[in-house]
Amino acid sequence: MPEVTLLWRDGREERITVSADETILTGAEREGIGLPYGCKNGACGTCVGRLLEGELEFERPQRALKDGHREDGYVLTCIGTPATDCRVAVGAHHQAEMMSTPWK
Amino acid sequence: MSDTHSSPDAGIQEHHEHDHEGPGYATPQAAIEEAEPEKTAYVMGLYVGTDVDASDFLAVVDVDPESETYSEIIDRVEMPNRGDELHHFGWNACSSSCHMDGLERRHLVIPGQRSSRIHIVDTKERRDPELTKVIEPEEVYEHDLSAPHTVHCVPDGEIMISMLGDADGELPGGFLELNDNFEIEGRWDPPGEIQMNYDYWYQPRQNVMLSTEWAAPKTYYPGFDLEDVEEGKYGQQLHFWDWEAGTVEQTIDLGEQGLIPLEARFLHTPESTHGYVGAALSSNIIHFAERDGEYHAEPVIEFDDREHEDWDIPVPALPTDILISMDDRYLFGSNWLHGEAWMYDISDPSNPRKADSISIGGLFGDISEVQDREIVGGPQMLQLSLDGERLYWTTSLFSSWDNQFFPEMAEKGSVMLKADVDPRKGTMSLDEDFLVDFGECEAGPARAHEIRWPDGDCTSDVWQ
Numbered sequence: 001m002p003e004v005t006l007l008w009r010d011g012r013e014e015r016i017t018v019s020a021d022e023t024i025l026t027g028a029e030r031e032g033i034g035l036p037y038g039c040k041n042g043a044c045g046t047c048v049g050r051l052l053e054g055e056l057e058f059e060r061p062q063r064a065l066k067d068g069h070r071e072d073g074y075v076l077t078c079i080g081t082p083a084t085d086c087r088v089a090v091g092a093h094h095q096a097e098m099m100s101t102p103w104k
Numbered sequence: 105m106s107d108t109h110s111s112p113d114a115g116i117q118e119h120h121e122h123d124h125e126g127p128g129y130a131t132p133q134a135a136i137e138e139a140e141p142e143k144t145a146y147v148m149g150l151y152v153g154t155d156v157d158a159s160d161f162l163a164v165v166d167v168d169p170e171s172e173t174y175s176e177i178i179d180r181v182e183m184p185n186r187g188d189e190l191h192h193f194g195w196n197a198c199s200s201s202c203h204m205d206g207l208e209r210r211h212l213v214i215p216g217q218r219s220s221r222i223h224i225v226d227t228k229e230r231r232d233p234e235l236t237k238v239i240e241p242e243e244v245y246e247h248d249l250s251a252p253h254t255v256h257c258v259p260d261g262e263i264m265i266s267m268l269g270d271a272d273g274e275l276p277g278g279f280l281e282l283n284d285n286f287e288i289e290g291r292w293d294p295p296g297e298i299q300m301n302y303d304y305w306y307q308p309r310q311n312v313m314l315s316t317e318w319a320a321p322k323t324y325y326p327g328f329d330l331e332d333v334e335e336g337k338y339g340q341q342l343h344f345w346d347w348e349a350g351t352v353e354q355t356i357d358l359g360e361q362g363l364i365p366l367e368a369r370f371l372h373t374p375e376s377t378h379g380y381v382g383a384a385l386s387s388n389i390i391h392f393a394e395r396d397g398e399y400h401a402e403p404v405i406e407f408d409d410r411e412h413e414d415w416d417i418p419v420p421a422l423p424t425d426i427l428i429s430m431d432d433r434y435l436f437g438s439n440w441l442h443g444e445a446w447m448y449d450i451s452d453p454s455n456p457r458k459a460d461s462i463s464i465g466g467l468f469g470d471i472s473e474v475q476d477r478e479i480v481g482g483p484q485m486l487q488l489s490l491d492g493e494r495l496y497w498t499t500s501l502f503s504s505w506d507n508q509f510f511p512e513m514a515e516k517g518s519v520m521l522k523a524d525v526d527p528r529k530g531t532m533s534l535d536e537d538f539l540v541d542f543g544e545c546e547a548g549p550a551r552a553h554e555i556r557w558p559d560g561d562c563t564s565d566v567w568q
Contacts, residue, residue: 034157037187038218038325040241043250043273045326045504046153046187046218063273063322066329092155092514096507099327103415 002082006033007052007089023059024049024077024088036092040078047078048094054086065098074098127209128199128560131567132372132430135199139490139559143168144230147520148190148553149180149542152218153503154514156548159183160190162214163552164231165520165540167496175538177545181225181233188216188223189503192554194255194263196284200308200566201259209560211236213263213282215252217502218325220244222252222265224286230558237286245271247291249280251321254303259568264292266304269321277301297352300339303367306347308568309374310394313345316365316381327504330417333385338364342381342392344399356401361386367425371432371453374567378453380404380426380435387421389437391454404456405448407439412467419467424501425485427562429492433527434459438483440501441509443469445483445523447495447532459530462523465499475539479519481510487555488562492527494535496520498542500551517543518552 001017004024018027025047028035038046045064050073062076077090129135145165151158164179183190196211197204212233214223222244224237244250244267251268258264261284268277276299279292300317307313317339318324323332332338340362344354358365363385370379377394381401389405409418421439428435428450435448435456443466448456463470466482473479481499488495499518500506506513520540523532543549556564 034186036153036155038152038189039220039250039273039321040187041273043269043322043325044218046189048326060272064326092153092507095153095327095504096511099329099504099508100331101508102330102417103412 002054003085004082005087006035007087008091009089009093018082020081022081024080024082035077035090037078042076042079045076045095045098047076048074048098049077049088049090050094051075052087052089055083056080056086057083069098072098126202126204127197127207128202128565130202132432135490135560135565136430136492141491142489142494142557142559143171144558145487145496146212146227146556146558147498148193148214149545150190150500150503150551150553151547152187152189153507154548157186158547159186160188160216162190162212162225162233163542164233175540177540177542179231179233181235183216183223184235184238185219185221187219188221189218190214190553191217191502192254193556195257195556195560195564196263197257197261198560198565200568201257201261203568204261207261211286212556213255213265213286215255215265217251217253220250220252227558239286239288243288244280247280247288248295249278249291251277252280253301256304256306256564256566258306259308262289266301266315268301268318273321273325275299275320293350298343300341302339302365305368305370305379306566307370307374307377308347308566310377311347312377313347314368314370314379314381314392315343315345316368317341318364318366324502325504327508333363338385340365342390342401354399356399358383358390358401361388361403362390365390369426369428369563371428372430372565372567373432376432380428382423382426382437384422384424385420387423387439389423389426389435389456391456393453404454407442410442410468427486427488429488429527430490430562431492431527434492434530436486436488436495438486438497440466440482440484442466443482445486445495445497445532447525447530449530460532462532462534464521464534471534474519474521474534474536477519477539477541478516480513480516481506481518483521485554487557488525490557490559490561493525495523495525495532496555498552498555500553503551506551513551515549517541517545517549519543520552520555
């Protein structure tokens with residue numbers, strides 16, 4: 001089973017294995033690691049993180065993400081399943097960072 | 105409190121608190137006369153969109169000035185799952201069902217805006233409410249609907265919820281109906297009557313319902329993007345429905361003057377066709393009324409954008425909530441970005457006249473702290489006492505939008521504040537003795553959203 005390394009901005013790091021019938025979110029929940037989430041079906045973006053290394057497969061379209069977000073490496077952990085070992089930056093701050101904002 | 109207008113026991117003079125036959129009040133004026141000053145508030149508390157590993161909750165707030173726990177959260181009903189985004193909520197019954205013997209205003213219907221999960225909370229014990237039922241998202245998706253928003257009870261014990269998207273979070277939205285056992289009855293409207301949805305209000309004596317527009321869930325959920333506005337992905341239309349038939353009779357496109365029309369409020373008097381919608385992004389308050397067989401809508405209050413040194417573009421006021429006092433005399437509103445709570449005299453509904461305002465919080469508020477507590481975010485969800493003398497508000501808009509516009513809210517949480525209103529003089533002043541700090545919740549700082557009173561309020565009661 002692929003190993004996923006979850007990285008928080010405060011330096012915390014956790015390694016979990018995620019099976020083919022799990023998502024990063026459900027795999028983390030099984031290990032007692034609480035990641036942010038909302039709709040759990042790819043529409044809301046609350047669970048967004050950034051894929052630093054590796055490959056993910058998605059069971060549904062990542063509707064909350066625009067092309068530019070995907071190009072920047074943003075991924076939805078609620079519907080993403082690792083195809084290879086991965087390193088994923090997680091945490092609630094990714095949602096606001098992903099959006100363009102009208103201030104300087 | 106008593107309500108005897110349709111009761112077979114109308115001759116009996118002794119009426120205790122729950123001793124009326126149907127829920128609510130005979131008329132808006134009866135609500136003002138009969139309601140005791142509110143002692144308990146129900147407030148939505150949220151952790152979604154933060155790193156706090158906890159569920160959203162219903163907060164029971166003590167608003168009884170005689171109580172030792174005044175302005176404290178005295179109980180919390182935690183939801184069984186995380187990530188719901190509790191937002192708006194409503195009652196199983198209100199004054200629209202006051203002809204229904206045996207029906208009580210007792211159960212809160214609390215949707216998760218992100219999760220599409222619907223919670224039922226029994227408030228028989230007002231200060232110790234209990235979660236009694238959960239409708240899981242899969243059941244909601246079966247009707248190709250998601251993103252539940254506004255809850256109104258409709259006459260005869262049913263409950264209707266505006267749904268902003270389809271099962272995938274795309275358009276179209278619609279309306280979901282629950283029966284009086286809190287089971288999904290099905291979809292209220294034929295699919296395709298509307299695309300976008302948000303808030304709604306019905307005025308049954310006029311056989312009309314008004315619905316407004318936010319955007320597709322997949323558009324507004326992740327956050328606010330100006331490009332989406334430029335691409336026409338946000339709403340600007342009002343839909344006037346035939347209430348009995350469940351079909352749209354008339355759609356008014358407000359154009360650029362009416363971008364993101366959110367809260368919809370009819371005057372409380374059941375005869376009236378007048379009301380208001382807050383167009384949040386355009387920062388206009390739209391007045392509507394029926395004339396010559398059709399509805400007309402135009403801006404009657406316009407808030408100017410303001411320059412801010414940290415912004416590339418002028419900052420809109422963003423009036424995100426409005427409400428009408430039970431006597432239909434005042435329209436209250438909140439400008440979330442600018443940081444202003446305001447009241448306008450609407451005794452001439454087409455020509456609102458500014459009565460008073462408080463500049464607090466937001467990006468420009470004159471008052472930036474209460475009891476040394478820094479206010480993050482501006483006035484947002486409002487609730488007014490039934491007698492019109494106390495205005496309360498919270499400061500969170502929507503978790504993902506809060507994170508963009510007021511990022512400190514995730515670390516500091518929301519506050520609930522209060523102003524004293526003098527409806528005779530048309531004035532309001534901040535009550536600095538009142539502060540509910542959701543930042544001090546045990547699991548971590550929480551956001552706070554909609555507020556309701558156990559005995560009905562200015563944004564839930566409708567009259568037949």
